[in-house]
Amino acid sequence: MIMSRIPAAPGEAQGNLTDRLLAGLPAEAVLTDPDVTASYAHDMASFCPAGSPAVVVLPRTVEQVQHVLRTATALRVPVVAQGARTGLSGGANATDGCIVLSLTRMDRILEISPVDRIAVVEPGVVNADLARAVGEHGLSYPPDPSSWETCTIGGNIGTASGGLCCVKYGVTAEYVLGLDVVLADGRLMSTGRRTAKGVAGYDLTRLFVGSEGSLGVVVRAVLGLRPKPPRRLVLAAEFASAAAACDAVCRIMAGGHVPSLLELMDRTTVRAVNDLARMGLPESTEALLLAAFDTADPAADLAALGALCEAAGAGQVVPADDAAESELLLEARRLSLPALEAVRGTTMIDDVCVPRSRLGDLIEGVERIAGKYRLTIGVVAHAGDGNTHPTVCFDAADPDESRRARESFDEIMALGLELGGTITGEHGVGVLKKEWLAREIGPVGVEMQRAVKQVFDPLGILNPGKLF
Amino acid sequence: MIMSRIPAAPGEAQGNLTDRLLAGLPAEAVLTDPDVTASYAHDMASFCPAGSPAVVVLPRTVEQVQHVLRTATALRVPVVAQGARTGLSGGANATDGCIVLSLTRMDRILEISPVDRIAVVEPGVVNADLARAVGEHGLSYPPDPSSWETCTIGGNIGTASGGLCCVKYGVTAEYVLGLDVVLADGRLMSTGRRTAKGVAGYDLTRLFVGSEGSLGVVVRAVLGLRPKPPRRLVLAAEFASAAAACDAVCRIMAGGHVPSLLELMDRTTVRAVNDLARMGLPESTEALLLAAFDTADPAADLAALGALCEAAGAGQVVPADDAAESELLLEARRLSLPALEAVRGTTMIDDVCVPRSRLGDLIEGVERIAGKYRLTIGVVAHAGDGNTHPTVCFDAADPDESRRARESFDEIMALGLELGGTITGEHGVGVLKKEWLAREIGPVGVEMQRAVKQVFDPLGILNPGKLF
Known part of the structure; x- marks a missing residue:
């Protein structure tokens, strides 16, 4: 450099x-x-x-x-x-x-307390580094975006990011207890607390989480931690239709199960992964469901979940015997995005989250949209949260294909809203979904959000042109 | 009427x-x-x-x-x-x-969905009514303030209230997914979502939670639910000093345990309960710890926790054998506030929350303050959260005693801040702690909070004179 x-x-x-x-x-x-x-x-x-x-x-x-x-x-x-x-x-x-x-050079972990179950960190700390550091104290920092080996806590806070374990452990926002923020004019403000609970005044901490650097700059965060759970065990279930897999998801959640991971890959994604990595996933698979438990007796919990998958029509149900097999099953999921990227060189990743009872409708709709625009769109989903990533594959050098990609991307957001969902479950608005934020939250919502922005950034110098 | x-x-x-x-x-x-x-x-x-x-x-x-x-x-x-x-x-x-x-007449439960694990309610729904209604669907709405049989969800949202189960399940804020709010000028605004995740724009939902009716009026809420846990089992442990009980709390939390309840009653409270209800708690008790698990094997979890209590010096450790015995043990805790109220006719209830590693320091300090002001101050605490309710007993008809009560109440908040805590863990600021909010969040914090208030309530008509 x-x-x-x-x-x-x-x-x-x-x-x-x-x-x-x-x-x-x-x-x-x-x-x-x-x-x-x-x-x-x-x-x-x-x-x-x-x-x-x-x-x-x-x-x-x-x-x-x-x-x-x-x-x-x-x-x-x-x-x-x-x-x-x-x-x-x-x-x-x-x-x-x-x-x-x-903020990448502000990367110190300032404190880890097993009794208070908190960590105090600078914004440039890498998510996985924090996870490992607290792990040495028998603790876990659950939010685990796919980019966890490189992404920073400050970025996680800015985008209110999620991950694979949200279905059990929730998102970044739920782990941010307090912040030090440098305001637009350079003044330093502390929000929140370092205690387990606290309700003194308006919750400005949560206002900053997901604000995409548009309200101030986080320079220090107090994060909540949890005890490290037992090692997880994974199960894969293969379905002859996406609808059946979504039905299984509904049965699992209505049945009161709390898996620590519940992911779905559609046919397009399964094939892309096969093409990339020759993982030997059955080409007849129309949808693959991956579930995990990190409970005291994960095998028993997986057996109960597997039975629900079979009741919903699963063909093969494959529980892992140990941690190594579990990681192997998850490898297919991890390769999903690289595999879809390989299809046409570039991807545009939607982040629509719908009530999980509407997951099947969303996946069916995406298939229809892919046909309409003559594009490959693979769906990987944090199924347990109803948070889908329909991934539009396109050749960025082809203007017509790029246009169709963008149109299909937008049509998927429209479908998500129609199904009672949101345009973004965990990736944020940025510049990609600006017009859509207004559609989701309506004119009164936009007006109030802009007014809040004005309070913290009267000159409009903080990340202008993002969000709205 | x-x-x-x-x-x-x-x-x-x-x-x-x-x-x-x-x-x-x-x-x-x-x-x-x-x-x-x-x-x-x-x-x-x-x-x-x-x-x-x-x-x-x-x-x-x-x-x-x-x-x-x-x-x-x-x-x-x-x-x-x-x-x-x-x-x-x-x-x-x-x-x-x-x-x-x-808002008490707007008391309809509009929807309960076991698949989506949400309820949609009007603000006047009574907390316990909701808990029972979702219970019929195998679900739970965890936040359980002591007043749960009468308090409303709208009030819970306004004060961001807590309860006994927060140590495992968190507070009201974590269950509010979306709101319909009538703004000061009468316009209706929707915030948040009805999905498990969602990060579209600033988190205005959380801004309203705990805003004490000063930013708008909540007329509808989408609440997150959880599967109903197994029935809880309770243990009581008796200590010869509050310090030993607090040490046990630290050992339990550092040991990675996740009790669903972890409450502490100090000597003053134990005696007041004995006086009120003749429960036969040993008069030699200096501190009583109550713990519960609602896990698959609560007896085993309680045994491990009981061993930690003994290691910390507990005299008697009494695990309940069944649900009936468990409820009996909790009865003493439930009677704490009425019992303390009976001491001098009126109570002023502090709500200081400290990092749980400082719990012992807080209780010791409260004892010193009680002596200084010649008052009875009993401490009941959500010990697992470090959230204490030092309860100042006084005769409201006696001006000198009332003055001393207020001074001791304030001195306890000062002590809480000194220990790295907050003036309010779950009761809110209201008019009682207005001056103290400014001390906790500092001048920049107050300035920004006032500016946010100005955005939503430019005429200052919404619950004026509260918070700041």
Whole structure:
């Protein structure tokens, strides 16, 4: 990585910005080489529009972040906060002339308390690093987005991210107890608590969770932890139709079961995984359900769940005998997105969440939409939550195919809303779903959300152009 | 209850208000008899200041609530929303000349879905009625404030209330998925979702939870449910010191146990219960710990927990053999507040929550404060959450004792903050802890909270004088 004290853009404004940033940051924390700054332009939604940052800053302290925000306010320069840029909605994409504020170097775990079951962390801590660190104390930090080996806690908080274990353990928001936030004008505000409970005043902590860097910059978080559960055991069940698999999901949830994972892969996804990895999944499979328990007696719980799958018409039901077999079964699920990406080179990943009783209707609808637009759309779903990822496969070099991809992507969101769902279960709005947020929450909702934004960011410098 | 179309106060303003309310409400829903309206003046914190309502309205529909708010906005009349008025901080106390908006008649359970694990309810539904109704579908609604047989879901949402089972199942906030809210100007806004997950825009749902009627009026809530757990089994452990009991709590939590209840009663409380109910608790008890599990094998879990209590120095450890014995053990806990109330006629109940590692320090400090102010202060605590209710017993007819009671009450909050805790774990701020909210969240926090209030209530008509 090339570091430079010399601003790349020779203009006076750029020079002024860089000089003022350098007054409170070490030279190695201020990047202006355009080749370097361009690499910070976007997250994983590479097809979303992204501007060119004027500068990238990599602070290590709260005071440095405050300096960046004070400078941005003084010069009216937009600030785009970033973690590991593994987001899928363009929420961390740069805007032209912005300061990219990368929090990745603020990566210290400040405290882990087994008695209080909390961790205090900086925003740049990688999710998996935290999970491992608390694991050494017999604790777990449950939220586990697919990108957990690289994504940061700050990014998780910004996007209110989910993961595979939400069906039992809930989402990121449920684990954020308190925050230190640098406001747009550089002032530091603490929200929330480090206690198990607390209701002093409005819940501003939750307001920041999922706010995509548009209300302030999280510089410290108090996170709730849980005792480490027993090792999970996985079962795979194969169905001759997606409808039967969705019926099984409904039976499992109505039956009062609490699996720690309940995932669905549709036919398209199963075939894509076979093509990529030759995993030997039966090509006749129309839907594959993966379930896990991390209870005291997972084998017994899996047996009961397997019986419900059979009652719903499952062909094969394969419970794993041990942890190694369990991980093997999950490998197919992990390969789903790379496999679908391999189909046409690029994917656009929907994140529609519907009441789980409508899961079957959504999957059926996606199949219809795929036909209508002559596209491959694979569905992987956190089925237990009704949270689906219909993944539109397209060739980004083909304008007509790209247009059809976007139209089908939108039509899936419309279907989700029609079924009583939301346009985003865990990926956030970013730039990808801006128009759709308004459709979901309505004009009064948008008006109030904009007014809240105005309270925290009166100059509109925090991640402008995202959410609405 | 006396109903009247005729305004009690003969003034023109009062007449105008009542007439305009009657334009959109049936006569039986508009109460103006001063003897009747006075009975709506305050919640259970009877010693907190309360004004005289101009009128009490009891709407049955969303449209009627909208009419009330439109009228209030047009005439600039304050609106105080109320549920069952079981709150303990004066949050539902009337202000002079206000409209008391009682939501108790909007008490329909609109939907219960075992597959989606949600209930959709109106705000006036009584907590226990909901618990029983969902129980018939094999589901549970966990939040269980002590007043659950009378308190309403709307009140629970307004105060973000807790209960006995929070240590395992969390608080009200974690079960509120979506809301319909009537804004100050009468417009209707929907927030959140009816799906298991959802991150579309800012989390306004959580902003309303615990906002004490100061941002809008909840008229419908989508609540998350859980499968009904197995029947719980309870254990009682008796300690020769509060410090030893707190040590046991720390060992239990650090040991990765997840009891569904973990309560503590100090010596003062144990004696008060003995005095009230002759339960025959040993008078030598310095602290009593009650624990429960609702797991598949609660006896085994209780045995492990009992061993930790013994390691921490417990004298007697008494596990219940069955549900009946369990309920008997919990009876002492349920009688704690009535018993402490009987000591001097009135109580002021603190709600300090500290990191559970500091629980022992808090209880020791409360004992010191009781001595300093020559008062009886009993501590009952949701020990597993570090959420304590130091209960100051005083004679409200004695001005000096009342003054000392208030001073000791405040000193306990100061101690809670000093120990890294919060002034309120589950009862809210109301009027009782207004000055203390500012001390806890600091000037920047107060400024931002006030600004958020301004967004939703620009005229300041919603429950004025509460929170800050």
